[in-house]
Amino acid sequence: MERNVFDVLQERGFIKQATHEDEIRELLGKEKVTFYIGFDPTADSLHVGHFVQAIVMMHMQKAGHRPIVLLGGGTTMVGDPTGKTDMRKMMTKDTIQHNAECFKEQLSKFIDFSDGKAIMVNNADWLLNLNYIDFLREVGVHFSVNRMLTAECFKARMEKGLSFLEFNYMIMQGYDFLELYRKYNCRLQFGGDDQWSNIIAGADLIRRVESAPAFGMTFKLLTTSEGKKMGKTEAGAVWLNPEKTSPYDFYQYWRNVADADVENCLSLLTFLPMDEVKRLSSLEGAEINKAKEILAYEVTNLVHGKEEADKAQAAAKALFESGAMAGSIPTTSMPASEFDGGMDILELLVRTELAASKSEARRLVTQGGISVEGEKVADISFAVNSDSFTDGKIMIKKGKKVYHQVELA
Known part of the structure; x- marks a missing residue:
């Protein structure tokens, strides 16, 4: 069988779980498929975790399939309990609507909505005016409470308490899939791997109500090699x-x-291309920094455009190369061994004379006046270790204008 977009997603490491792997692969290889990914507008911007889903949509659209972006104007009124130890803060309709507009604008940069090549819908359109009794009779009857309680998204909340409000979230997401199947013949739902329970609930609902095949697939969440979620910094x-x-x-x-x-x-x-990815990621020592520069440029170019990516790259190079070479940036040389176990930021600020004492260093950090390699340091226990250095150098910034370079001797 010819390679198709399923193989591309698999080779690049996106796919985590699938309801029917062989059937999905076959379906994507033989016809144009309508699929959807849901985005709950809980903030006024997408973050890098959402970006993985946008990239999946781009791969799918390039292969000729039709994405539906589902904005969760209705589901956000309830709140997804997945991965949350406490109930989400209730948001007003106006805030949710504003956030949905922001998402719409951002996603339009990645996906082509012209000539019906993609669809954007908001589940508020069908969820907000549902008749409760009719909904329970048509949809609720197909959900087993016993099975729902074994789902990962609910299990974590059983000890602290799960509100009936949030308990409805899975049923509503399942109903979204059914609604999109009926309106657009959407047979495939994608999402992050934390959405697995919700996705299989929707596929199962279509099979029961419409006696039709429906499928679900989840993708790896963006995590570090240690399993921590990426996309968080000291600043948020x-x-x-x-x-x-x-x-x-x-x-x-x-x-x-x-x-x-x-x-x-x-x-x-x-x-x-994957052969280029393999080549770049196999570079070692200082050479791996070239791969990181390419990564930073490529992702910034996709999100912010070529002009901003060029500017960011030039600013980074100017700061680290010309400034240091011209001798205009004060530099402290320190033995590499001192950073093997990590040196705390307060100690480093005193050693580089950016602070006269540890109490002054503590004040600088807590007031948000210190950045390391362009990242604001908010935690006084932050440590700089040998991995923090690029080509044996690291840049510390105090306030808006004071730069100090530390280099490994």
Whole structure:
């Protein structure tokens, strides 16, 4: 059988679980398929976790399939309990609507909605005016409470308490899939792997109500090699909105990923051919920094465009190369061995004379006045270790204008 987009997604490491792997692969190889991914607008910008889903849609659209972007204007009124230890803060309709508009604008940069090539819908259109009794009789009857309680998304909440409000979330997401199947012949739902329970509930509902095949597939969440979620910094989430995370800080985030995460990020977040991904991620020592620069440039280019990516790259190079070479940036040389176990930021600020004492250093950090490699340091226990250095150098910034370079002797 010829290679199709399923093989591309598999080779690049996206696919985590699928309801019917062989059937999905066959379906994607023989016809144009309508599929959907849901986005609950809980903030006024997408973050890098959402970006993985946008990349999947781009791969699918390039292969001729039709994406439906489902904005969760209705489901956000209830809140997804998945991965949450406490109930989400209730949001107003106006806030949710505003956030949905922001998502719509951002996703339009990645997906082509012209001539029906993709569809964007909001589940508020059918969820907000449902007749409760009719809904229970048509949809609720197909859900087993016993089975729902074994789902991962609910299990974690059983001890602290799960509200009846959130208990409805899975049923509503299942109903979304049914509604999209009826309106657009949508037979495939995608999502992050934390959505597995919700996705299989929807596919199962279509099979029961419509006696029709429906499928679900989940993708790897964006995590580090240690299994921690990526996209968080000392300053908070890495947003796609340039006003919330500047293109320069966005670029620096990817420029500073750990060596072990380069291959995963290049595979999931860029469209570079896989042989190039393998070549770049096999570079060693200082050479791996070239791969990180390419990663940072490619992802910034996709999210913010070529002009901003060029500017971010030039700013990073100017700061680290010309400034240091021209001798205009004060530099402290320190033995590499001192960073093997990590040196805490307070000690480092005193050693580089950026602070006269540890109490002054503590004040600088807590007031948000210190950045390391373009990332604001908010925690006084933050430690700099040998992995933090690029080509044996690291840049510390105090306030808006004071730069100090530390180099390994």
